[in-house]
Amino acid sequence: MRVACLFFSKPSSQSKLSDLAEACLRFSPQIAVRESEAIFIEIGKCQALYSERSFLFRAQVLSRRFGWDARVTISDDIPSALALARHAKASVDSLPVESLVDFADPFGVDPKGRASIGALVEAVQRLGIETLAEFKTIPSQSLPSRFGSLSLLCRQRLENASHLPWPTWSPPEHFEEKCELLPSEYCSEIEPLLFYAKSMLDRIFGRLRGRALRAERIAFSIELEKYSTTKEPIREWLFELITPQGAALGFLPILRERLNWDLSRTPIHSYVHTLKCSVLATTPGRSAQRDLFASHDSNSQLDQQEALGSLFGELEEFLGKSHVFWAQTTEERFPERSWVRASQKDAPQADLQDRYPKRPTRIFKNPVPVTVIQDRLVFKGRKFKSTRWSKVERLSLDWLNDTPARNYYRVDLEGGQTLWVFSDPQHHYFVHGYFE
Amino acid sequence: MERPERPQLAEIREKLAQWNGIPKREFLDCDTVPGGVPRGVICEITGSARTEWMISLLRQNPPLQTFWIEEQLTILPTAIQQRGVDLSRLLMAEAGDRLFQALRKALRSRLFDCVVLPGAIDEVKMLKALQLFARESNATVFFLSKVSIHTWSIPFQLAANWNSIESHPVKSLNTQPALFRVSEGQNLISESLPTYSVEIIKSKFTRSECP
Known part of the structure; x- marks a missing residue:
């Protein structure tokens, strides 16, 4: 068993931590969250998919995308991974005895127990024991009589905590991201708007990727400062994507075109103080580990399909609906009815071979x-x-x-x-x- | 002593590119153009059978992803399919006066191997930009122009013209009856289109393996 711990020194809200944990589902389906402090990921069974070294880099990049600087450690069990991350030590033996708290209650669910452990740590320290290596030298038979039953539990977990059951964690039900801006950020033009939207979209698509989903319908809204001249303090845009998108890179050009078109006709007259984006409908996307079973060809085909869908959406926003299309031939013989404009690439075509004479180009x-x-x-x-x-x-x-x-x-x-x-x-x- | 033959400019360019590590230029197969049509450049096709030639090029290169853009759509997709081109590989756009911007977006996406426009772009600045985009995306931009334009940025020009057909006596159509014979339509299916001839006006490229 190999457990990775993403530890956040600054306490963060539970909902935000759950969002990041959801994005971490791309690494492994077994995840646990310690309230406002840490995320545990079981990566031992995914060693064939990625190395621990690459995991460390990817986890740090992902947490930075969500606005946090995480300390990432990998160990054989949950308590040691948490203690190593909290105290920034290289090995379990060098950990201070204060870390026994993490061994006794790694998920932070027992406040009473934590208080008792505090007393145990004090008693141990009075004997001059500073590290866990020294704590291990105390014979385990004498631990209950000298320090109470909790000390024996700590010792057992110190020696082997891999059997510890993982608490249930379920990802949030809604895909919604919000970005609040200060008045000093003066966001009233399209470029700064897109700049802030980009980081928000990165987060929301990161979460979708973790769940192996793609966005099909997206609502994007901005809230404006309520000046007396502001007629519409909330502006909302709904995007029905022809090809579901799995990355911010594909959706951003579509958003840019829509905002360009709309804001050039009805400009915003006050500063934006909130950006909101929510995914209203999703479709199953490719699995997180793409290269495992699929060939490179089929992966690149999927990528190309998604990129084509993104370009299609962008051109549709730019040129207008039905001005960009794939032609779909019909059974009709009249030239003006012999084809229709389709928004699907692989729309079924009528078989025209030897049906009627060659038409003019x-x-x-x-x-x-x-x-x-x-x-x-x-x-x-x-x-x-x-x-x-x-x-x-x-x-x-x-x-x-x-x-x-x-x-x-x-x-x-x-x-x-x-x-x-x-x-x-x-x-x-x-x-x-x-x-x- | 016999003097060695002087190398052509295109051959020197190809050698220099090889030395500088620039990937070898790719060519599209075409039965009417020996050596093929170069990729990543602007090609201008003129003549009365230019669209027919373009469609035949697409038919000969089935894997090509093509973007067909016109200001006002006059192309008939049924005709393209009848000539053996898979329409799912052809994204079409009716761009009005926003043709260049739409074209730029399509080329920047690097999703297409071929981009077809109904006419040439006259503005030199736009042509230069288009040439750069074409080179970056390795896509061939085809101008289906009525008359050819003379500019350095178009390295490949070709004219495709219908061959004249022998004159047949034409019967008076004004005297035909109100109801026409339907059965005659069947014979038309097998009737082939007139042939066209192709003339390469300008080509700055050679394919080393071509004869």
């Missing part, structure tokens, strides 16, 4: 009227000589639909160009597209 949104006089076409005020008219292709809808039937021809012009011309039942001719 370019098409007019509105067909252009053309006058046909024998082998001449008068089109946009210019005359063209046709060299060949193809056979007719008739397109019509069912009787319920009142769209008139069209007769399409491929018309080759002198000079090599080919037009796609149709005539309606009244013998009016229109150019609908051209082969380019």
Whole structure:
């Protein structure tokens, strides 16, 4: 058994510690939290996935992302990991006798017991015993009669505490992060807003990653100083992501585009004092240990898919809805109905192989009227000589639909160009597209 | 004594790049361009069959991820699929007057191997920026222009033109009956499109393995 302890010298709130513990789920599913002080992670069974050295670096980076400087230690059991982190010592033997408190009550759930241990420590120190190495020299048979039963418990835990049961810890139910700003931070422009949003998003996506989830729907809001000129003190934006995102890097460009668009139309007239971000819907993401079972190809494919989703969202915010799309062909023959705009990359396509003649590559949104006089076409005020008219292709809808039937021809012009011309039942001719 | 043949400028460039540790330039396979189409540069395609040539290039390189952007969409995706291109590899955008910004975002994402624009960008500053983005992302930017522009930043220019077809007698269409024969449409499916010819106007690149 190998236990890592993330110890925070400055006491922090329980909810924030739980958030970090949730992000630590990426390392191991077995986690315990000591109230406002420490997080324990069982990493002994994950030795094949990462080394202890890399874990130390990653845990420190992660805790810094959440705004704390953690002291990280790894030991064979929970009490020794906690005591080593608290007293910043290299080995258990060099720990001071005060650390017996951590051996007796490593999860900080027994305040009465802690007081009794204080008396025990004082008694031991009066004998001139300063370190745990010295404490170990006292024969264990004499411990209960001299220092009480607690001393024997401490001794047993000092020798072997791996059997200690782990208390239950469950991660928070909601993914919500808040960032409060001081008035002196003067945050009223888009760049500082995004700067603060970035660290908040990093935390929230770190938590999602720990749970192997991706965000599908995100609400982002800002609260403004209530000046008399402020009409809307709370502004909120809702993001429905086409491709669920698993990292702040993918969501940030989408947020930037939306804020750019919205704040350029309705600027904010006072300073922002609170930023809030919450994930309203999630989808299962890839597992935290990506390289274990999946091949590199499939991992990079997933990464690419997520990056493509992020770009799609960014372009959609920038250009407008349905201005960026994947084309999905349909069973319809009419050119304007033969395809639709899809927001999914792998939308099912109709099989068009040998279904109907080749369509022109370019098409007019509105067909252009053309006058046909024998082998001449008068089109946009210019005359063209046709060299060949193809056979007719008739397109019509069912009787319920009142769209008139069209007769399409491929018309080759002198000079090599080919037009796609149709005539309606009244013998009016229109150019609908051209082969380019 | 026989003098050794002088090396071409492109060969010298390639050698210098090798010495400086710059990765070898990649090329897209194309049956009408011996040696292929270079990647990471701006290519200008002109002529009456330019879109047809572009689609045939995409068909010959199925793994390519392509971004097709136009100000007002005139391309017919059905036609692209009919010519054998997988539409799931083609992200399309109708950008209006924000074409360049959208293009820049797409190139910076480094997700695409090919970017296709309906016409050329005339402004030199934008062209330079685009050239840098293309090189960074190793994506080929295709301008489907009506007329070619002369600038140093476009190292590859090509013209694809329809071959003229023999003239057939055209019967009077104004005398056709109101109802048309439907069955004739079936024969059109097998009818192939006219052929086009390709002419390389400018190419600053050579592929060492090409003949």
